[in-house]
Amino acid sequence: xxxxxxxxxxxxxxxxxxxxxxxxxxxxxxxxxxxxxxxxxxxxxxxxxxxxxxxxxxxxxxxxxxxxxxxxxxxxxxxxxxxxxxxxxxxxxxxxxxxxxxxxxxxxxxxxxxxxxxxxxxxxxxxxxxxxxxxxxxxxxxxxxxxxxxxxxxxxxxxxxxxxxxxxxxxxxxxxxxxxxxxxxxxxxxxxxxxxxxxxxxxxxxxxxxxxxxxxxxxxxxxxxxxxxxxxxxxxxxxxxxxxxxxxxxxxxxxxxxxxxxxxxxxxxxxxxxxxxxxxxxxxxxxxx
Numbered sequence: 001x002x003x004x005x006x007x008x009x010x011x012x013x014x015x016x017x018x019x020x021x022x023x024x025x026x027x028x029x030x031x032x033x034x035x036x037x038x039x040x041x042x043x044x045x046x047x048x049x050x051x052x053x054x055x056x057x058x059x060x061x062x063x064x065x066x067x068x069x070x071x072x073x074x075x076x077x078x079x080x081x082x083x084x085x086x087x088x089x090x091x092x093x094x095x096x097x098x099x100x101x102x103x104x105x106x107x108x109x110x111x112x113x114x115x116x117x118x119x120x121x122x123x124x125x126x127x128x129x130x131x132x133x134x135x136x137x138x139x140x141x142x143x144x145x146x147x148x149x150x151x152x153x154x155x156x157x158x159x160x161x162x163x164x165x166x167x168x169x170x171x172x173x174x175x176x177x178x179x180x181x182x183x184x185x186x187x188x189x190x191x192x193x194x195x196x197x198x199x200x201x202x203x204x205x206x207x208x209x210x211x212x213x214x215x216x217x218x219x220x221x222x223x224x225x226x227x228x229x230x231x232x233x234x235x236x237x238x239x240x241x242x243x244x245x246x247x248x249x250x251x252x253x254x255x256x257x258x259x260x261x262x263x264x265x266x267x268x269x270x271x272x273x274x275x276x277x278x279x280x281x282x283x284x285x286x287x288x289x
Contacts, residue, residue: 002287003114004280005104006123007161012169019133021279022272025058031278032060035092035285040082041117042068042098047246047270048117048126052095055277061285064091080106087112093284113284121155127245128161130276132169134269135200138241143170148194150176150226151204151253154183158245159204174198176226178217191226195235203228203244203253219252228254233261241265 004010010018025031037056041049056063064086068074073082083094093113096103101120118124132142139145147166153159153175163185166173174194175187188194195201206222223229228242233255242254242264250256259266 005116007125007128007165018279022133022275025275025278036062037093038064038066038086038091040096051273052277054274123161124157127158130273133272145171145199147171147200148174148198149202152181152206153177154181156204195232201242230255
């Protein structure tokens with residue numbers, strides 16, 4: 001069974017095929033895959049975990065409950081041995097979210113399908129795919145679109161997953177963040193330089209839990225310098241949309257009144273997550289892409 005670990009291994013054809021399958025599922029195409037899956041979330045999650053569970057339900061996949069706080073992980077069991085145990089008892093696939101980047105390198109030799117639900121500050125392929133699906137729904141494609149990704153670039157697996165895929169698909173990608181959060185990318189610290197020309201403004205959560213130093217600015221200062229204020233939104237192109245992977249720090253990355261404004265696609269992204277994850281599950285469990 002094929003794994004989905006990183007966007008870097010997907011061709012444009014594979015990405016567009018997965019998006020196409022998501023569109024079919026959104027149009028009520030029915031498919032009962034069957035099989036058994038376990039969702040191993042070693043970090044907190046609402047959207048990813050719940051939308052995977054909804055996707056599994058819709059596809060008739062039996063999801064075995066797994067709670068890290070009541071597992072042998074607390075006794076020192078390795079991730080490999082946990083997954084190998086699930087493989088031994090007949091589980092077909094696992095979805096894993098883990099704080100360690102590239103945790104999946106520990107799983108060489110595992111035969112069941114592994115779907116990456118987020119690895120530290122590394123990759124989040126299903127979030128990237130649902131973002132791409134949302135953008136395609138809006139614009140019909142990616143060629144020559146200008147996407148501005150603003151926020152905590154260094155610690156964002158969403159930024160890293162999307163940046164590579166968007167450029168591969170023909171979009172122009174700009175990054176805006178405080179200089180210390182550049183993560184090795186070429187960035188700007190002036191959102192105002194891009195706000196009038198961008199087609200997609202992708203805002204990122206400030207990931208305080210991944211920062212080792214003290215916070216250099218208050219929430220209000222961040223919002224005024226790097227967030228989408230009401231004043232900035234008024235300068236955006238009429239066709240431009242707002243995206244955010246969530247959870248949202250309202251009044252920090254985005255003004256509270258803009259979270260559900262007409263150009264916001266934030267909750268549409270969440271809805272699309274179910275259909276994309278249905279497509280990914282089909283890909284992983286049937287080898288179809």
